Amino acid sequence: MTTRLGILRDSEQKMPDVTFTVDGKKLTAPAGTLLIDACRKAGIEIPAFCYYPGLSLQAACRMCVVRQEKVPKLQTACTTMVAEGQSFITESEEIAAARKGTIELLLGNHPLDCPVCDAGGECELQDMNFKYGAGESLYTEAKRHRDEQQWSPAVFYDRPRCILCYRCTRICGEGMDVWALGIENRNASSVIAPNLGNRLDCEQCGMCIDICPVGALTSGAYRYKTRPWEMNHVSTVCTHCGDGCKVTLGIRTSTEGAEIIRGDNRDKSGINNDFLCAKGRFGFDFVDHPDRLTKPLVRNSAGTLEPATWEHALRIAATKLKEIRDTRSGAAIGVIGSNRTTNEENYLLQKFARTVLGTNNIDHERTTDYAAFARALAGHPGKTATLREIGRAPAILLIGGDPTNEHPLLAWQIRTNVRLNRARLYIANSKPIKLDRQAKATQEIPAGGYKNLAEFLDSGQSDFSKAVLAEESLIVIFGEEFRSAAVDELVAWGLKRGNIRFAYLGDHSNSRGAADMGLFPDLLPGYVPVTAPGAFAEYPNLPSTHGRTLPQMFEAAANGELGALFVVGANPISRLELDPEALRDTLVIVQDLFLTETAALADVVLPAASLYEKSGTVTNSFGDVQLARKAADRPGVRPDFEILVRLAGAMGVDVKTLVPFAHGSVTGDLGQSRGAQAGEADRHSVWLEANGLEPKLSPFDSLALLDEIQRLVPGYAPSESFDRFSLFAGNDVPSELGNSPGFVPISTLRGPDLIAPNHDGLFTSATLGRYCRGLTELEQHQETVKEAVAAAD
Amino acid sequence: MKPGVASIFSPTLAARFDVLVEKYPVKRSALIPMLLYAQDEAGYLSEAVIAEIARRLSLTELEVRNVASYYSMLRFKPAGRYNIQVCTNICCMLKGAYDVLDRFREELHIDPNGTTPDGLFSLEEVECIGACCWGPAIQVNYDFHDEIKPDHVPGIVGGYRGKAQAEGKK
Numbered sequence: 031m032t033t034r035l036g037i038l039r040d041s042e043q044k045m046p047d048v049t050f051t052v053d054g055k056k057l058t059a060p061a062g063t064l065l066i067d068a069c070r071k072a073g074i075e076i077p078a079f080c081y082y083p084g085l086s087l088q089a090a091c092r093m094c095v096v097r098q099e100k101v102p103k104l105q106t107a108c109t110t111m112v113a114e115g116q117s118f119i120t121e122s123e124e125i126a127a128a129r130k131g132t133i134e135l136l137l138g139n140h141p142l143d144c145p146v147c148d149a150g151g152e153c154e155l156q157d158m159n160f161k162y163g164a165g166e167s168l169y170t171e172a173k174r175h176r177d178e179q180q181w182s183p184a185v186f187y188d189r190p191r192c193i194l195c196y197r198c199t200r201i202c203g204e205g206m207d208v209w210a211l212g213i214e215n216r217n218a219s220s221v222i223a224p225n226l227g228n229r230l231d232c233e234q235c236g237m238c239i240d241i242c243p244v245g246a247l248t249s250g251a252y253r254y255k256t257r258p259w260e261m262n263h264v265s266t267v268c269t270h271c272g273d274g275c276k277v278t279l280g281i282r283t284s285t286e287g288a289e290i291i292r293g294d295n296r297d298k299s300g301i302n303n304d305f306l307c308a309k310g311r312f313g314f315d316f317v318d319h320p321d322r323l324t325k326p327l328v329r330n331s332a333g334t335l336e337p338a339t340w341e342h343a344l345r346i347a348a349t350k351l352k353e354i355r356d357t358r359s360g361a362a363i364g365v366i367g368s369n370r371t372t373n374e375e376n377y378l379l380q381k382f383a384r385t386v387l388g389t390n391n392i393d394h395e396r397t398t399d400y401a402a403f404a405r406a407l408a409g410h411p412g413k414t415a416t417l418r419e420i421g422r423a424p425a426i427l428l429i430g431g432d433p434t435n436e437h438p439l440l441a442w443q444i445r446t447n448v449r450l451n452r453a454r455l456y457i458a459n460s461k462p463i464k465l466d467r468q469a470k471a472t473q474e475i476p477a478g479g480y481k482n483l484a485e486f487l488d489s490g491q492s493d494f495s496k497a498v499l500a501e502e503s504l505i506v507i508f509g510e511e512f513r514s515a516a517v518d519e520l521v522a523w524g525l526k527r528g529n530i531r532f533a534y535l536g537d538h539s540n541s542r543g544a545a546d547m548g549l550f551p552d553l554l555p556g557y558v559p560v561t562a563p564g565a566f567a568e569y570p571n572l573p574s575t576h577g578r579t580l581p582q583m584f585e586a587a588a589n590g591e592l593g594a595l596f597v598v599g600a601n602p603i604s605r606l607e608l609d610p611e612a613l614r615d616t617l618v619i620v621q622d623l624f625l626t627e628t629a630a631l632a633d634v635v636l637p638a639a640s641l642y643e644k645s646g647t648v649t650n651s652f653g654d655v656q657l658a659r660k661a662a663d664r665p666g667v668r669p670d671f672e673i674l675v676r677l678a679g680a681m682g683v684d685v686k687t688l689v690p691f692a693h694g695s696v697t698g699d700l701g702q703s704r705g706a707q708a709g710e711a712d713r714h715s716v717w718l719e720a721n722g723l724e725p726k727l728s729p730f731d732s733l734a735l736l737d738e739i740q741r742l743v744p745g746y747a748p749s750e751s752f753d754r755f756s757l758f759a760g761n762d763v764p765s766e767l768g769n770s771p772g773f774v775p776i777s778t779l780r781g782p783d784l785i786a787p788n789h790d791g792l793f794t795s796a797t798l799g800r801y802c803r804g805l806t807e808l809e810q811h812q813e814t815v816k817e818a819v820a821a822a823d
Numbered sequence: 824m825k826p827g828v829a830s831i832f833s834p835t836l837a838a839r840f841d842v843l844v845e846k847y848p849v850k851r852s853a854l855i856p857m858l859l860y861a862q863d864e865a866g867y868l869s870e871a872v873i874a875e876i877a878r879r880l881s882l883t884e885l886e887v888r889n890v891a892s893y894y895s896m897l898r899f900k901p902a903g904r905y906n907i908q909v910c911t912n913i914c915c916m917l918k919g920a921y922d923v924l925d926r927f928r929e930e931l932h933i934d935p936n937g938t939t940p941d942g943l944f945s946l947e948e949v950e951c952i953g954a955c956c957w958g959p960a961i962q963v964n965y966d967f968h969d970e971i972k973p974d975h976v977p978g979i980v981g982g983y984r985g986k987a988q989a990e991g992k993k
């Protein structure tokens with residue numbers, strides 16, 4: 031079976047090349063390629079409404095008609111497969127007339143509301159109309175009007191604008207495997223219909239809105255807010271789950287700074303191509319939530335938090351931290367880092383903790399056991415799978431987890447791979463999951479039975495294990511059901527078999543980065559043990575004994591052993607249900623976006639920028655590193671990086687020892703080496719990058735630390751694949767977990783109970799999710815329709 | 824259909840569906856005949872009918888509605904016991920179909936797409952029913968009547984009324 035399908039795929043890929051002529055040009059493509067694709071590849075654009083790469087063929091719109099030699103009628107380029115010797119014309123008077131006629135029909139009932147339509151300016155129908163000029167019509171009949179409908183808080187439908195291309199129904203069915211949209215009635219009376227008659231019961235991903243070539247499907251979050259050309263578009267990385275979708279944020283200047291109006295990924299770059307789930311698409315409204323902190327808060331003598339200036343707040347925090355460090359030693363200070371801040375910020379935080387505060391008491395809210403994963407893979411590079419590789423692997427074994435809800439992009443990659451490449455998916459899980467529908471075989475596992483899985487597979491007793499063992503090359507994706515020793519065993523099994531690569535699922539946008547950057551009491555960045563002789567020798571005063579884990583810090587606080595707790599972008603009080611009383615006698619400093627349960631206990635609260643308001647790199651669950659770019663702007667808040675640098679400065683530290691910038695450790699070059707051409711900023715930056723230089727003139731330029739990360743963190747070392755140019759161009763580059771040091775001792779600081787996955791679903795995102803009003807509305811909508819469906823049954 | 828789930832159809836029709844579902848290489852091929860038979864028995868495609876057909880064919884209700892709504896002979900609202908369909912397409916129209924239609928209106932006191940209060944008759948204006956040579960033509964449920972003059976209308980209506988009474992007495 032394996033080989034049969036394998037050969038099929040291979041032979042499909044290796045169809046012999048054929049040569050054919052398009053508009054007088056000789057083109058070559060593998061036989062069977064769709065003409066429209068072959069043309070697009072050669073830079074010949076054929077208009078198309080219904081054709082969409084990766085979806086089934088519809089041939090409904092007739093825009094792509096071309097003239098094929100010796101064929102009596104015009105042919106649709108979206109369904110014509112190229113063969114040797116064919117000849118085509120793609121633009122002629124005859125073709126233009128046919129396309130114009132098609133548009134005229136489409137416009138028969140189409141309203142002329144481009145000036146108010148959301149799609150105006152980026153509408154495919156509008157573009158085609160300009161090109162073929164069907165500005166007048168032979169129709170004199172009144173246009174048929176229908177009122178717009180709201181199907182959910184996210185999805186609105188305007189029938190008069192719909193051109194019945196079926197893109198939405200196909201993306202929802204084939205792409206999302208939700209099948210919530212259909213088409214009712216016939217010809218001019220046809221309408222797109224949601225599954226509950228007038229409401230949608232679905233995953234609310236908004237893919238249908240995004241893919242609609244016109245303004246028929248519009249988004250509750252964006253409709254009538256602006257015009258596409260009034261926005262700047264910034265590509266960055268989604269701040270929610272651990273998959274790390276690239277998201278293009280539409281930004282408009284506002285009285286406040288720059289506000290985010292829209293999220294999509296229409297440029298189709300990035301791992302996710304055009305995929306985004308509801309969180310990536312609609313979950314950006316937390317940035318202007320009224321509860322957002324925009325001023326530092328300091329607890330006054332009456333015991334209440336009151337607004338303060340940055341100078342004052344930083345001075346208080348710095349003085350107190352210094353005092354505690356100097357009088358009680360660094361061991362009396364604890365530091366908790368974040369799952370959502372950038373790699374540079376996480377790296378800086380641990381460096382600050384270790385070299386300025388002098389403590390290894392640093393941890394984060396661990397959502398999965400990356401430390402165990404790194405230990406298991408140590409010395410075995412090339413054994414992890416990137417998310418792109420998962421999208422084209424011939425076979426995948428998914429153990430545990432619930433990708434559809436917790437890792438929507440991963441689920442999308444797997445579904446797409448199964449649909450388009452006939453990948454074989456095997457699922458072992460203790461409960462049924464939605465991806466079972468794509469699986470070639472499933473195996474139910476008793477809830478506690480994951481640890482025996484390797485043994486079960488090796489036994490080759492069941493059809494399931496036989497099929498899995500017969501795979502020539504396999505990617506094994508496993509969830510947080512595996513922790514510490516279980517991870518070792520599973521990975522050891524895979525390493526022994528040799529043909530297996532792994533991916534391990536964690537929760538948030540930079541949970542992996544937090545682990546990689548050493549937010550551990552016993553591990554430095556790159557999982558280097560703090561006890562390893564000579565580790566990070568350039569760090570001054572690096573304490574070489576283990577620090578305290580997060581729960582141990584709270585214990586120490588309760589026993590009066592912790593003078594200060596410094597929390598960056600984390601909410602352990604609510605998340606780990608820790609007793610606030612423990613912190614009664616501890617100085618608490620919190621950097622966050624909101625006054626969380628943890629921030630509410632603090633003595634000093636510093637308002638931080640979100641991932642959408644700063645730049646830096648983040649690493650997804652699969653080790654893909656991407657560049658997050660500053661999109662929005664809010665007065666009052668500062669990136670965590672800047673806050674840390676300022677805090678260190680206020681403590682009297684020479685910040686150059688923390689962040690290399692300007693003259694000194696690294697040379698800043700503003701163009702003086704470019705002589706006469708120094709003024710050309712763009713070319714200049716290209717030149718700098720080509721020469722391995724970057725202007726690092728500010729201690730707040732977080733990328734100044736990327737050099738140091740690449741130098742000291744083995745998995746992030748510069749290499750052919752970890753290419754800075756590519757990273758800065760907006761691509762995902764793989765880090766290498768197997769480069770972590772060969773010997774990582776098992777430490778008591780790691781145990782299964784230190785891991786607390788959040789199991790966020792499609793509309794939740796830990797503490798941050800509470801402030802995403804759009805997501806809350808979607809969740810409520812889904813609850814209401816689910817109740818209605820249940821009541822009807 | 825899953826055993827234990829009660830069918831809303833008569834035992835005969837349910838049994839017929841059980842067979843029909845197995846008859847084609849793909850289950851969904853049975854959809855259109857099932858919709859027609861179900862409408863004949865239930866009078867129209869109610870929510871319950873759609874739900875059961877979807878269940879029997881492992882389709883979503885949305886898919887069933889998508890197909891059903893394509894065909895004008897499938898109804899989502901109840902019709903009269905005798906559904907009178909008057910062709911007003913070109914041949915019949917030239918031969919006086921609108922006079923026939925008007926006569927039905929007067930006789931039944933309803934407009935097209937209406938149903939008489941006793942639920943006995945409903946009236947519909949339809950496109951060509953394939954009896955062009957003998958127009959004007961009408962179809963009452965599955966019966967054809969052709970070369971109709973307005974004066975025939977009371978007789979036709981009376982005939983069905985009598986039929987209903989006779990069946991009612993039995």
Ligand code: SF4
Pocket residue numbers: 185201202203206208209210211230232233234235236237238239
């Ligand atoms: S929002 Fe997503 S799941 Fe819902 S109808 Fe649109 S494509 Fe389908």
Ligand code: SF4
Pocket residue numbers: 191192193194195196197198199222238241242243244246247
């Ligand atoms: S709603 Fe948009 S995507 Fe869907 S059929 Fe209409 S035009 Fe196409």
Ligand code: SF4
Pocket residue numbers: 268269270271272273274275305306307308309310311437438439440
């Ligand atoms: S799948 Fe994850 S990373 Fe992608 S948009 Fe959704 S929450 Fe964001």
Ligand code: FES
Pocket residue numbers: 077078079080081088089090091092093094095106107108109
């Ligand atoms: S793109 Fe070919 S018919 Fe629509």
Ligand code: FES
Pocket residue numbers: 910911912913914915916950951952953954955958960
């Ligand atoms: S036109 Fe009336 S039956 Fe054909």
